[in-house]
Amino acid sequence: MATQKFNVKFCVLLPIVLIVTLFLWCVPTSFFGIEALTVVQQRVIALFVFAALMWMFEIIPNWTTSLLVIVISLLTVSNKGITFFCDPKYGELVSYKEIMASFADPVVMLFMGGFVLAIMAEKYGLDVTMGRFLLGFFGTKPKMVLLGFLLVIAVFSMFMSNTATAAMMLAFLAPVLAVLPSDDKGRIGLALAIPVAANLGGIGTPIGTPPNATAVRFLAEAGYDVTFAEWMLRMIPYVLIMILVAWAILLLFFPFKSEKVVLEIPESRKEKSWKSTVVWVTFIGTILLWATESLTGINSNVVALIPLGVLTCTGIFTKEDIKEINWSVLWLVAGGFALGTCLQGTGLAKVLIQAIPFGSMPVLLVFLIAGLVCYFLSNFISNSATAALLIPILIVIAEGMADPSAANNASFLAMGGTYAMIIFVAVCASIAMLFPISTPPNAIASSTGLVDTKDMAKVGIIIGVIGFVLGFFWLTKLFPFV
Numbered sequence: 001m002a003t004q005k006f007n008v009k010f011c012v013l014l015p016i017v018l019i020v021t022l023f024l025w026c027v028p029t030s031f032f033g034i035e036a037l038t039v040v041q042q043r044v045i046a047l048f049v050f051a052a053l054m055w056m057f058e059i060i061p062n063w064t065t066s067l068l069v070i071v072i073s074l075l076t077v078s079n080k081g082i083t084f085f086c087d088p089k090y091g092e093l094v095s096y097k098e099i100m101a102s103f104a105d106p107v108v109m110l111f112m113g114g115f116v117l118a119i120m121a122e123k124y125g126l127d128v129t130m131g132r133f134l135l136g137f138f139g140t141k142p143k144m145v146l147l148g149f150l151l152v153i154a155v156f157s158m159f160m161s162n163t164a165t166a167a168m169m170l171a172f173l174a175p176v177l178a179v180l181p182s183d184d185k186g187r188i189g190l191a192l193a194i195p196v197a198a199n200l201g202g203i204g205t206p207i208g209t210p211p212n213a214t215a216v217r218f219l220a221e222a223g224y225d226v227t228f229a230e231w232m233l234r235m236i237p238y239v240l241i242m243i244l245v246a247w248a249i250l251l252l253f254f255p256f257k258s259e260k261v262v263l264e265i266p267e268s269r270k271e272k273s274w275k276s277t278v279v280w281v282t283f284i285g286t287i288l289l290w291a292t293e294s295l296t297g298i299n300s301n302v303v304a305l306i307p308l309g310v311l312t313c314t315g316i317f318t319k320e321d322i323k324e325i326n327w328s329v330l331w332l333v334a335g336g337f338a339l340g341t342c343l344q345g346t347g348l349a350k351v352l353i354q355a356i357p358f359g360s361m362p363v364l365l366v367f368l369i370a371g372l373v374c375y376f377l378s379n380f381i382s383n384s385a386t387a388a389l390l391i392p393i394l395i396v397i398a399e400g401m402a403d404p405s406a407a408n409n410a411s412f413l414a415m416g417g418t419y420a421m422i423i424f425v426a427v428c429a430s431i432a433m434l435f436p437i438s439t440p441p442n443a444i445a446s447s448t449g450l451v452d453t454k455d456m457a458k459v460g461i462i463i464g465v466i467g468f469v470l471g472f473f474w475l476t477k478l479f480p481f482v
Contacts, residue, residue, distance in 0.1 A: 033355075
């Protein structure tokens with residue numbers, strides 16, 4: 001089976017992707033019907049389609065596609081690329097330094113800080129200690145245990161990788177699943193609680209999931225700053241409502257047969273020492289600084305490097321721990337940023353705005369199409385890749401609609417403007433959880449052997465529809481970013 005998939009990817013899908021990319025790369029610019037399009041901008045379009053198809057079909061790992069995007073950009077559309085390609089007569093070129101800077105973008109540093117905290121939390125037993133403390137409040141009634149899992153997973157996912165949170169909570173849940181009767185549908189509900197809460201919980205903070213960070217980064221570039229506290233103040237209530245909705249849905253479809261569920265999370269066996277104390281203080285201090293950005297004035301991206309500085313200089317975070325950082329996610333995000341840089345740097349974004357009459361389109365239609373496209377793609381490719389593809393384009397569309405001369409400017413601003421559109425798209429990426437391939441937490445839940453794809457899809461579509469509708473009204477009417 002694995003060999004068959006390999007053959008399909010490399011013998012069928014890869015040639016299709018390459019043919020489409022080369023076609024878009026080589027046809028005359030007049031083919032696109034955009035009068036002001038340059039050859040360099042045409043290459044960016046071809047590169048964008050190449051990245052989208054490669055990410056969608058996962059012919060090679062997504063992070064390697066991102067690296068390819070950066071390398072090809074440097075060679076073909078930068079001011080220090082291949083001389084034959086990178087001649088100013090072909091159009092405006094991008095600074096090679098700006099493309100390379102994608103690897104060290106402030107948002108990439110933000111994620112690195114989050115990974116460091118997650119690695120240290122596991123190494124020194126903070127995850128187990130916090131898990132025991134938080135879940136201890138929910139007793140042994142199955143309904144409350146399920147709610148407890150949903151809430152605790154959501155909280156962890158706000159500050160840690162969704163994948164790491166899901167893996168950690170699966171370890172906590174395994175003994176419970178083992179002792180419940182095999183015919184108790186509640187086991188399915190508990191298993192599904194892991195991906196549902198991990199995906200929803202990530203919406204709560206700018207670092208909870210890559211689409212959030214991508215949204216914050218491009219908003220900041222466009223002059224729309226969102227602080228850590230502002231994001232949490234508006235989005236955590238949304239997460240809590242969605243968690244309660246998910247709780248009701250899981251109980252409805254997978255009612256418990258057992259009257260009692262015993263949670264047996266073992267005591268952390270990590271040795272207590274001055275190092276664990278430093279990790280605790282750093283962990284709590286970092287979260288407090290993230291939450292009080294508007295008071296301290298310290299940017300959240302800067303705060304993210306504090307754990308790295310403190311824990312490395314004290315010898316707690318070692319060269320071996322560096323290997324545990326999820327570099328593939330960082331490089332995936334960097335590739336998306338590089339695409340955005342090329343889109344802006346070559347002037348393609350401005351050309352698209354001038355060529356497509358977004359300013360005259362109904363605002364509601366633009367919002368719904370953007371959200372639906374993001375939701376659809378995120379169910380088949382990573383939400384990180386989806387955000388990296390769509391947000392650079394949508395930020396340009398939003399800026400065009402926010403222009404005072406745009407026909408629908410007033411209605412666009414009345415619906416929350418650029419903030420609402422971009423953050424809504426980030427939310428749509430996180431609520432996409434139909435299949436085991438949709439997100440790593442879904443795959444982790446599927447690995448238990450308890451969750452059928454039809455069950456995951458059934459719960460996922462209901463949560464997706466409710467989350468979509470609520471997210472739209474939440475950001476445009478109830479709690480807009482202004």
